[in-house]
Amino acid sequence: MNNFSFYSPTKYVFGRGKESLTGELTQWMGSKKVLIVYGQGSVVRSGLLARVKSSLDAVNIEYVELGGVNPNPTDDRVYEGIDLCRRESVDGVVAVGGGSAIDTAKAIAGGVPYDGDFWDFFAGKVVMQEALPVGVVLTIPAAGSEGSGNSVITKIDGLHKISLRTESALRPKFAVMNPELTFTLPPYQTASGIADMMTHIYERYFSNTPEVEVTDRVAEGVLKAIITEAPKVMAEPENYDARANIMWCGTLAHNGVCGTGRQEDWVSHFMEHELSAVYGVTHGAGLAVIVPAWLTFMVEHNPGKVAQFARRVWDVVEDDDKKAAIEGIERLKDFYRSIGMPVTLKELGIENPDIELLVKKLHENKGEVIGGYYRLSAKETTEIYKLAL
Numbered sequence: 001m002n003n004f005s006f007y008s009p010t011k012y013v014f015g016r017g018k019e020s021l022t023g024e025l026t027q028w029m030g031s032k033k034v035l036i037v038y039g040q041g042s043v044v045r046s047g048l049l050a051r052v053k054s055s056l057d058a059v060n061i062e063y064v065e066l067g068g069v070n071p072n073p074t075d076d077r078v079y080e081g082i083d084l085c086r087r088e089s090v091d092g093v094v095a096v097g098g099g100s101a102i103d104t105a106k107a108i109a110g111g112v113p114y115d116g117d118f119w120d121f122f123a124g125k126v127v128m129q130e131a132l133p134v135g136v137v138l139t140i141p142a143a144g145s146e147g148s149g150n151s152v153i154t155k156i157d158g159l160h161k162i163s164l165r166t167e168s169a170l171r172p173k174f175a176v177m178n179p180e181l182t183f184t185l186p187p188y189q190t191a192s193g194i195a196d197m198m199t200h201i202y203e204r205y206f207s208n209t210p211e212v213e214v215t216d217r218v219a220e221g222v223l224k225a226i227i228t229e230a231p232k233v234m235a236e237p238e239n240y241d242a243r244a245n246i247m248w249c250g251t252l253a254h255n256g257v258c259g260t261g262r263q264e265d266w267v268s269h270f271m272e273h274e275l276s277a278v279y280g281v282t283h284g285a286g287l288a289v290i291v292p293a294w295l296t297f298m299v300e301h302n303p304g305k306v307a308q309f310a311r312r313v314w315d316v317v318e319d320d321d322k323k324a325a326i327e328g329i330e331r332l333k334d335f336y337r338s339i340g341m342p343v344t345l346k347e348l349g350i351e352n353p354d355i356e357l358l359v360k361k362l363h364e365n366k367g368e369v370i371g372g373y374y375r376l377s378a379k380e381t382t383e384i385y386k387l388a389l
Contacts, residue, residue, distance in 0.1 A: 002261050002262060007171070008256055010173065010175050011028075018178050019176050023057070025135055025173075025174040026059070026092060026135055028174070029092060029135055032062065032092075033062040034064075034092040035064055035065070035066055035092075035093045036095075037095045037097075037104055038067050039068070040069070046184070048096065048137070066104075072276050073100040074153065074154045075107075075156060078107040078118060086112060093134050095135070098139055098140025099145045100143075104151075104153070109133070109170065110132075110164075110166075110169060113132065129169065134170065134171075137181075141197065142192065142193030142283075143196060144250050144251055144253050149167055149169065149171040152273070154277050179247050182247060183237055183238045187237075190233060191341050194226060195291075198223060198253070199269065199284075199291055202268065203259075203264055204219060204258045205305070207372060215259070222249050224313060226249050231339070233246055264372055268290050270370060271381060273365075284341075285342055285348060286348065288341035289388050292333050297383060297384050299322055300322075303325045306329070307321035309328055310324045313328070346389065355382060359381050360378075363381070
Protein backbone atom coordinates (compact mmCIF):
# COMPACT_ATOMS: atom_id res chain seq x y z
CA MET A 1 0.00 0.00 0.00
CA ASN A 2 1.25 3.48 -0.88
CA ASN A 3 1.33 6.45 1.50
CA PHE A 4 -1.77 8.59 1.03
CA SER A 5 -3.66 11.68 2.12
CA PHE A 6 -7.45 11.35 2.28
CA TYR A 7 -9.49 14.53 2.73
CA SER A 8 -13.29 14.40 2.52
CA PRO A 9 -14.82 17.32 4.44
CA THR A 10 -18.24 17.43 2.75
CA LYS A 11 -21.24 17.41 5.09
CA TYR A 12 -23.76 14.94 3.68
CA VAL A 13 -27.39 15.49 4.66
CA PHE A 14 -29.30 12.45 3.43
CA GLY A 15 -32.99 11.58 3.41
CA ARG A 16 -36.54 12.50 2.57
CA GLY A 17 -37.31 16.22 2.37
CA LYS A 18 -33.80 17.32 3.30
CA GLU A 19 -33.74 19.96 0.54
CA SER A 20 -35.72 22.08 3.02
CA LEU A 21 -32.43 22.48 4.93
CA THR A 22 -30.57 24.08 2.02
CA GLY A 23 -30.91 27.57 3.47
CA GLU A 24 -29.60 26.55 6.90
CA LEU A 25 -26.70 24.68 5.30
CA THR A 26 -25.84 27.62 3.05
CA GLN A 27 -25.82 29.85 6.11
CA TRP A 28 -23.61 27.27 7.87
CA MET A 29 -21.07 27.37 5.03
CA GLY A 30 -20.81 31.12 5.56
CA SER A 31 -22.54 32.57 2.49
CA LYS A 32 -24.92 35.52 2.47
CA LYS A 33 -25.58 35.77 -1.27
CA VAL A 34 -25.28 32.81 -3.64
CA LEU A 35 -25.49 31.90 -7.29
CA ILE A 36 -27.94 29.03 -7.88
CA VAL A 37 -26.78 26.89 -10.81
CA TYR A 38 -29.11 24.38 -12.47
CA GLY A 39 -29.73 22.56 -15.74
CA GLN A 40 -32.43 22.40 -18.36
CA GLY A 41 -35.50 23.07 -16.25
CA SER A 42 -36.53 19.81 -14.58
CA VAL A 43 -35.80 21.34 -11.16
CA VAL A 44 -38.17 24.18 -12.08
CA ARG A 45 -40.95 21.89 -13.32
CA SER A 46 -40.69 19.59 -10.29
CA GLY A 47 -40.90 22.49 -7.83
CA LEU A 48 -37.49 21.67 -6.34
CA LEU A 49 -35.98 25.02 -7.28
CA ALA A 50 -38.88 26.83 -5.61
CA ARG A 51 -38.36 24.80 -2.43
CA VAL A 52 -34.64 25.60 -2.43
CA LYS A 53 -35.35 29.31 -2.88
CA SER A 54 -37.92 29.21 -0.10
CA SER A 55 -35.37 27.68 2.27
CA LEU A 56 -32.86 30.42 1.34
CA ASP A 57 -35.52 33.10 1.83
CA ALA A 58 -36.29 31.70 5.28
CA VAL A 59 -32.79 32.54 6.50
CA ASN A 60 -32.47 35.81 4.53
CA ILE A 61 -29.90 34.57 2.05
CA GLU A 62 -30.00 36.44 -1.25
CA TYR A 63 -29.52 34.67 -4.58
CA VAL A 64 -29.19 35.07 -8.31
CA GLU A 65 -29.71 32.30 -10.86
CA LEU A 66 -27.87 30.66 -13.75
CA GLY A 67 -29.97 28.02 -15.50
CA GLY A 68 -29.65 26.21 -18.80
CA VAL A 69 -26.52 24.17 -18.06
CA ASN A 70 -26.23 21.41 -20.68
CA PRO A 71 -25.19 17.79 -20.22
CA ASN A 72 -21.45 17.65 -21.00
CA PRO A 73 -21.21 21.23 -19.62
CA THR A 74 -19.34 23.85 -21.61
CA ASP A 75 -17.13 26.82 -20.83
CA ASP A 76 -19.57 29.46 -22.07
CA ARG A 77 -21.86 28.95 -19.08
CA VAL A 78 -18.86 29.08 -16.74
CA TYR A 79 -17.75 32.46 -18.10
CA GLU A 80 -21.32 33.72 -17.82
CA GLY A 81 -21.52 32.56 -14.21
CA ILE A 82 -18.19 34.11 -13.24
CA ASP A 83 -19.28 37.48 -14.66
CA LEU A 84 -22.63 37.25 -12.87
CA CYS A 85 -21.02 36.41 -9.53
CA ARG A 86 -18.63 39.34 -9.80
CA ARG A 87 -21.36 41.82 -10.79
CA GLU A 88 -23.64 40.66 -7.98
CA SER A 89 -20.93 40.30 -5.28
CA VAL A 90 -21.84 36.67 -4.73
CA ASP A 91 -19.95 34.86 -1.96
CA GLY A 92 -21.07 31.24 -2.57
CA VAL A 93 -22.50 28.90 -5.17
CA VAL A 94 -25.31 26.34 -4.78
CA ALA A 95 -25.75 23.71 -7.50
CA VAL A 96 -29.19 22.12 -7.86
CA GLY A 97 -29.05 19.11 -10.16
CA GLY A 98 -26.61 16.43 -11.30
CA GLY A 99 -22.98 16.35 -12.31
CA SER A 100 -23.25 18.92 -15.09
CA ALA A 101 -24.74 21.60 -12.82
CA ILE A 102 -22.32 20.75 -10.01
CA ASP A 103 -19.24 20.76 -12.25
CA THR A 104 -20.28 24.10 -13.74
CA ALA A 105 -20.85 25.52 -10.26
CA LYS A 106 -17.39 24.35 -9.18
CA ALA A 107 -15.67 25.87 -12.22
CA ILE A 108 -17.45 29.16 -11.57
CA ALA A 109 -16.50 29.04 -7.89
CA GLY A 110 -12.84 28.60 -8.79
CA GLY A 111 -12.91 31.23 -11.50
CA VAL A 112 -14.41 34.10 -9.50
CA PRO A 113 -11.39 34.84 -7.23
CA TYR A 114 -8.86 34.19 -10.03
CA ASP A 115 -7.51 37.12 -12.07
CA GLY A 116 -6.91 35.08 -15.24
CA ASP A 117 -8.94 32.73 -17.42
CA PHE A 118 -10.56 29.92 -15.41
CA TRP A 119 -9.51 27.51 -18.18
CA ASP A 120 -5.92 27.92 -16.98
CA PHE A 121 -6.80 25.49 -14.19
CA PHE A 122 -8.17 22.87 -16.59
CA ALA A 123 -5.25 23.31 -19.00
CA GLY A 124 -2.81 22.64 -16.16
CA LYS A 125 -1.20 26.08 -16.30
CA VAL A 126 -2.13 27.04 -12.74
CA VAL A 127 -2.98 25.11 -9.56
CA MET A 128 -6.23 26.26 -7.96
CA GLN A 129 -5.63 27.57 -4.46
CA GLU A 130 -8.99 29.09 -3.57
CA ALA A 131 -12.63 29.10 -4.60
CA LEU A 132 -15.99 30.32 -3.41
CA PRO A 133 -17.70 27.76 -1.16
CA VAL A 134 -19.99 25.35 -3.02
CA GLY A 135 -23.12 23.58 -1.79
CA VAL A 136 -25.08 20.92 -3.64
CA VAL A 137 -28.66 19.67 -3.85
CA LEU A 138 -28.23 16.42 -5.76
CA THR A 139 -30.86 15.11 -8.21
CA ILE A 140 -28.91 12.57 -10.29
CA PRO A 141 -26.68 9.90 -8.70
CA ALA A 142 -23.90 9.39 -11.24
CA ALA A 143 -20.94 11.74 -11.38
CA GLY A 144 -20.16 11.70 -7.65
CA SER A 145 -19.33 15.39 -7.95
CA GLU A 146 -21.28 16.08 -4.76
CA GLY A 147 -18.40 14.56 -2.79
CA SER A 148 -15.34 15.05 -4.96
CA GLY A 149 -12.92 17.86 -5.65
CA ASN A 150 -13.29 17.32 -9.39
CA SER A 151 -14.95 19.21 -12.25
CA VAL A 152 -15.25 18.30 -15.94
CA ILE A 153 -15.83 21.06 -18.51
CA THR A 154 -15.71 21.13 -22.31
CA LYS A 155 -14.05 24.09 -24.03
CA ILE A 156 -16.21 24.76 -27.09
CA ASP A 157 -13.27 26.05 -29.12
CA GLY A 158 -11.57 22.80 -30.14
CA LEU A 159 -13.99 20.57 -28.18
CA HIS A 160 -11.48 19.93 -25.39
CA LYS A 161 -13.21 18.05 -22.56
CA ILE A 162 -10.93 18.17 -19.52
CA SER A 163 -11.23 16.97 -15.93
CA LEU A 164 -9.79 19.14 -13.17
CA ARG A 165 -8.92 17.42 -9.91
CA THR A 166 -8.37 19.32 -6.65
CA GLU A 167 -7.80 17.94 -3.17
CA SER A 168 -9.75 20.58 -1.27
CA ALA A 169 -10.57 23.78 -3.21
CA LEU A 170 -13.62 22.40 -5.04
CA ARG A 171 -14.98 19.88 -2.57
CA PRO A 172 -18.57 20.90 -1.73
CA LYS A 173 -19.13 22.15 1.79
CA PHE A 174 -22.44 20.31 1.92
CA ALA A 175 -24.45 17.89 -0.18
CA VAL A 176 -28.19 17.48 0.26
CA MET A 177 -29.20 14.00 -0.91
CA ASN A 178 -32.89 13.09 -1.06
CA PRO A 179 -33.45 9.82 -2.96
CA GLU A 180 -37.05 10.85 -3.68
CA LEU A 181 -35.69 13.48 -6.09
CA THR A 182 -34.46 10.64 -8.33
CA PHE A 183 -37.81 8.84 -8.68
CA THR A 184 -38.69 10.55 -11.97
CA LEU A 185 -35.34 10.11 -13.70
CA PRO A 186 -35.73 8.51 -17.15
CA PRO A 187 -34.51 4.88 -17.23
CA TYR A 188 -31.65 5.68 -19.63
CA GLN A 189 -30.40 8.46 -17.38
CA THR A 190 -30.61 6.19 -14.34
CA ALA A 191 -28.68 3.44 -16.12
CA SER A 192 -26.07 5.87 -17.45
CA GLY A 193 -25.51 7.11 -13.90
CA ILE A 194 -25.00 3.54 -12.72
CA ALA A 195 -22.40 2.92 -15.43
CA ASP A 196 -20.64 6.17 -14.53
CA MET A 197 -20.37 5.44 -10.80
CA MET A 198 -19.14 1.91 -11.49
CA THR A 199 -16.39 3.31 -13.69
CA HIS A 200 -15.30 5.71 -10.96
CA ILE A 201 -14.55 2.60 -8.92
CA TYR A 202 -12.81 0.78 -11.80
CA GLU A 203 -10.46 3.71 -12.36
CA ARG A 204 -9.16 3.22 -8.83
CA TYR A 205 -9.53 -0.55 -8.55
CA PHE A 206 -7.48 -1.47 -11.63
CA SER A 207 -4.09 -0.74 -10.15
CA ASN A 208 -0.74 -2.48 -9.91
CA THR A 209 -0.18 -1.28 -6.34
CA PRO A 210 0.20 -4.40 -4.16
CA GLU A 211 -1.28 -5.13 -0.73
CA VAL A 212 -4.36 -2.93 -0.92
CA GLU A 213 -6.79 -5.52 0.39
CA VAL A 214 -8.91 -3.08 2.36
CA THR A 215 -9.51 -0.66 -0.51
CA ASP A 216 -9.97 -3.58 -2.91
CA ARG A 217 -12.68 -5.00 -0.67
CA VAL A 218 -14.34 -1.61 -0.22
CA ALA A 219 -14.42 -1.16 -4.01
CA GLU A 220 -15.71 -4.69 -4.61
CA GLY A 221 -18.37 -4.27 -1.95
CA VAL A 222 -19.71 -1.05 -3.45
CA LEU A 223 -19.69 -2.64 -6.93
CA LYS A 224 -21.64 -5.65 -5.68
CA ALA A 225 -24.13 -3.35 -3.96
CA ILE A 226 -24.66 -1.50 -7.25
CA ILE A 227 -25.13 -4.79 -9.12
CA THR A 228 -27.73 -5.84 -6.53
CA GLU A 229 -29.65 -2.58 -6.39
CA ALA A 230 -29.54 -1.54 -10.06
CA PRO A 231 -32.17 -4.03 -11.29
CA LYS A 232 -34.47 -2.88 -8.49
CA VAL A 233 -34.33 0.80 -9.44
CA MET A 234 -34.83 -0.06 -13.10
CA ALA A 235 -37.90 -2.21 -12.34
CA GLU A 236 -39.28 -0.06 -9.50
CA PRO A 237 -38.31 3.61 -10.04
CA GLU A 238 -40.00 4.67 -6.79
CA ASN A 239 -38.36 2.04 -4.60
CA TYR A 240 -36.95 4.42 -1.98
CA ASP A 241 -34.46 2.04 -0.42
CA ALA A 242 -33.02 0.92 -3.75
CA ARG A 243 -32.74 4.54 -4.89
CA ALA A 244 -31.11 5.46 -1.57
CA ASN A 245 -28.53 2.71 -1.88
CA ILE A 246 -27.69 3.68 -5.47
CA MET A 247 -27.41 7.35 -4.51
CA TRP A 248 -24.97 6.61 -1.68
CA CYS A 249 -22.98 4.23 -3.90
CA GLY A 250 -22.48 7.08 -6.38
CA THR A 251 -20.94 9.21 -3.63
CA LEU A 252 -18.70 6.48 -2.22
CA ALA A 253 -17.52 5.67 -5.75
CA HIS A 254 -15.99 9.11 -6.22
CA ASN A 255 -15.21 10.74 -2.88
CA GLY A 256 -11.76 9.12 -2.87
CA VAL A 257 -12.22 6.31 -0.36
CA CYS A 258 -11.89 3.61 -3.05
CA GLY A 259 -8.58 5.05 -4.21
CA THR A 260 -6.65 5.30 -0.95
CA GLY A 261 -3.16 3.82 -0.94
CA ARG A 262 -2.95 3.00 -4.62
CA GLN A 263 -1.99 4.34 -8.02
CA GLU A 264 -5.07 5.06 -10.16
CA ASP A 265 -5.69 4.74 -13.91
CA TRP A 266 -8.43 6.97 -15.48
CA VAL A 267 -7.80 6.00 -19.12
CA SER A 268 -11.40 4.86 -19.64
CA HIS A 269 -12.64 8.30 -18.59
CA PHE A 270 -10.09 10.06 -20.79
CA MET A 271 -11.12 7.97 -23.81
CA GLU A 272 -14.82 8.51 -23.18
CA HIS A 273 -14.37 12.26 -22.74
CA GLU A 274 -13.28 12.42 -26.37
CA LEU A 275 -16.36 10.46 -27.44
CA SER A 276 -18.78 12.73 -25.61
CA ALA A 277 -16.91 15.88 -26.64
CA VAL A 278 -16.99 14.98 -30.35
CA TYR A 279 -20.29 13.08 -30.60
CA GLY A 280 -22.31 14.49 -27.68
CA VAL A 281 -23.20 11.08 -26.23
CA THR A 282 -24.22 10.57 -22.61
CA HIS A 283 -21.07 10.14 -20.54
CA GLY A 284 -22.17 7.01 -18.64
CA ALA A 285 -23.37 5.30 -21.79
CA GLY A 286 -20.04 6.05 -23.44
CA LEU A 287 -18.26 4.49 -20.47
CA ALA A 288 -20.38 1.35 -20.79
CA VAL A 289 -18.85 0.99 -24.26
CA ILE A 290 -15.25 1.96 -23.49
CA VAL A 291 -14.74 -0.02 -20.27
CA PRO A 292 -15.36 -3.51 -21.74
CA ALA A 293 -13.08 -2.64 -24.66
CA TRP A 294 -10.35 -1.46 -22.27
CA LEU A 295 -10.74 -4.61 -20.16
CA THR A 296 -10.59 -6.81 -23.27
CA PHE A 297 -7.28 -5.18 -24.23
CA MET A 298 -5.97 -5.86 -20.72
CA VAL A 299 -6.72 -9.59 -20.98
CA GLU A 300 -3.69 -9.88 -23.26
CA HIS A 301 -1.51 -7.29 -21.52
CA ASN A 302 -2.22 -7.24 -17.76
CA PRO A 303 -4.96 -9.72 -16.86
CA GLY A 304 -4.29 -10.22 -13.14
CA LYS A 305 -6.58 -7.59 -11.62
CA VAL A 306 -9.21 -8.21 -14.32
CA ALA A 307 -9.32 -11.85 -13.24
CA GLN A 308 -9.65 -10.81 -9.59
CA PHE A 309 -12.50 -8.49 -10.59
CA ALA A 310 -14.20 -11.39 -12.39
CA ARG A 311 -13.89 -13.75 -9.44
CA ARG A 312 -14.72 -11.38 -6.59
CA VAL A 313 -17.33 -9.15 -8.22
CA TRP A 314 -18.93 -11.48 -10.80
CA ASP A 315 -18.37 -14.78 -8.94
CA VAL A 316 -16.53 -16.38 -11.83
CA VAL A 317 -15.10 -19.80 -10.96
CA GLU A 318 -12.06 -20.31 -13.19
CA ASP A 319 -8.41 -20.90 -12.28
CA ASP A 320 -6.90 -19.56 -15.50
CA ASP A 321 -6.58 -15.76 -15.28
CA LYS A 322 -7.26 -15.02 -18.94
CA LYS A 323 -10.31 -17.27 -19.08
CA ALA A 324 -11.63 -15.82 -15.83
CA ALA A 325 -11.09 -12.28 -17.11
CA ILE A 326 -12.92 -12.97 -20.36
CA GLU A 327 -15.88 -14.49 -18.50
CA GLY A 328 -16.00 -11.51 -16.14
CA ILE A 329 -16.07 -9.08 -19.06
CA GLU A 330 -18.96 -10.99 -20.63
CA ARG A 331 -20.91 -10.85 -17.36
CA LEU A 332 -20.25 -7.11 -17.12
CA LYS A 333 -21.54 -6.60 -20.66
CA ASP A 334 -24.62 -8.72 -19.90
CA PHE A 335 -25.26 -6.54 -16.85
CA TYR A 336 -24.97 -3.33 -18.86
CA ARG A 337 -27.35 -4.69 -21.49
CA SER A 338 -29.81 -5.75 -18.78
CA ILE A 339 -30.17 -2.13 -17.59
CA GLY A 340 -30.40 -0.75 -21.13
CA MET A 341 -26.83 0.36 -21.73
CA PRO A 342 -24.96 -0.02 -25.04
CA VAL A 343 -21.71 -1.99 -25.10
CA THR A 344 -20.49 -1.11 -28.60
CA LEU A 345 -20.03 2.15 -30.46
CA LYS A 346 -22.65 1.02 -32.97
CA GLU A 347 -25.17 0.46 -30.16
CA LEU A 348 -24.23 3.92 -28.86
CA GLY A 349 -25.30 5.35 -32.23
CA ILE A 350 -21.82 5.99 -33.63
CA GLU A 351 -21.68 3.94 -36.83
CA ASN A 352 -18.41 5.21 -38.26
CA PRO A 353 -16.35 6.91 -35.56
CA ASP A 354 -13.35 8.98 -36.57
CA ILE A 355 -10.91 6.98 -34.48
CA GLU A 356 -7.93 8.90 -35.80
CA LEU A 357 -9.46 12.17 -34.55
CA LEU A 358 -10.39 10.66 -31.18
CA VAL A 359 -6.88 9.35 -30.63
CA LYS A 360 -5.29 12.62 -31.77
CA LYS A 361 -7.41 14.69 -29.35
CA LEU A 362 -6.92 12.18 -26.54
CA HIS A 363 -3.14 12.39 -26.62
CA GLU A 364 -3.11 16.14 -27.25
CA ASN A 365 -5.15 16.59 -24.07
CA LYS A 366 -3.61 13.89 -21.87
CA GLY A 367 -0.10 13.27 -23.09
CA GLU A 368 1.81 10.97 -25.42
CA VAL A 369 1.60 8.01 -23.02
CA ILE A 370 -1.29 7.61 -20.56
CA GLY A 371 -2.56 5.20 -17.93
CA GLY A 372 -1.56 3.80 -14.56
CA TYR A 373 -2.56 0.14 -14.93
CA TYR A 374 -0.91 -0.24 -18.33
CA ARG A 375 0.91 2.50 -20.22
CA LEU A 376 -0.82 3.31 -23.50
CA SER A 377 0.45 5.21 -26.54
CA ALA A 378 -1.60 6.14 -29.59
CA LYS A 379 -1.09 2.66 -31.04
CA GLU A 380 -2.73 0.99 -28.03
CA THR A 381 -5.57 3.51 -27.59
CA THR A 382 -6.37 3.11 -31.29
CA GLU A 383 -6.68 -0.63 -30.69
CA ILE A 384 -9.02 -0.08 -27.74
CA TYR A 385 -11.29 2.24 -29.73
CA LYS A 386 -11.40 -0.45 -32.44
CA LEU A 387 -12.30 -3.08 -29.83
CA ALA A 388 -15.29 -0.85 -28.94
CA LEU A 389 -16.68 -0.95 -32.51
